Amino acid sequence: QVQLVESGGGLVQAGGSLRLTCAASGRTFSRNDMGWFRQAPGKEREFVAAISWSGGITWYADSVKGRFTISRDNAKNTVYLQMNSLKPETPAVYYCAAHGSGNGYYTDAYAYWGQGTQVTASS
Numbered sequence: 001q002v003q004l005v006e007s008g009g010g011l012v013q014a015g016g017s018l019r020l021t022c023a024a025s026g027r028t029f030s031r032n033d034m035g036w037f038r039q040a041p042g043k044e045r046e047f048v049a050a051i052s053w054s055g056g057i058t059w060y061a062d063s064v065k066g067r068f069t070i071s072r073d074n075a076k077n078t079v080y081l082q083m084n085s086l087k088p089e090t091p092a093v094y095y096c097a098a099h100g101s102g103n104g105y106y107t108d109a110y111a112y113w114g115q116g117t118q119v120t121a122s123s
Contacts, residue, residue: 034096034097049068093119
């Protein structure tokens with residue numbers, strides 16, 4: 001069992017930066033690949049980034065490559081998403097998730113989810 005709590009969301013000007021934090025509890029955290037997804041109102045939840053259990057491999061959606069960085073600190077049971085050059089897109093809720101099985105680009109591959117944190121970039 002893994003419990004996830006996101007924080008760090010908020011309102012930022014377009015072009016600005018935010019760092020999201022996902023605090024995890026549960027003994028198996030360090031064995032899980034982890035992912036970040038986002039969901040805008042009226043849209044499906046979409047993949048943003050993922051990181052392997054060791055932190056050695058990362059994956060990104062094309063839309064965030066070069067701007068977002070995912071990282072983790074297994075000693076602190078924490079995953080981060082550094083977001084730079086934020087665009088004035090529709091506000092979205094960002095979710096942290098712990099991978100279960102399957103293709104990590106898809107939501108059904110994840111076994112545990114946090115409650116989400118709102119991110120808005122104003123133009």
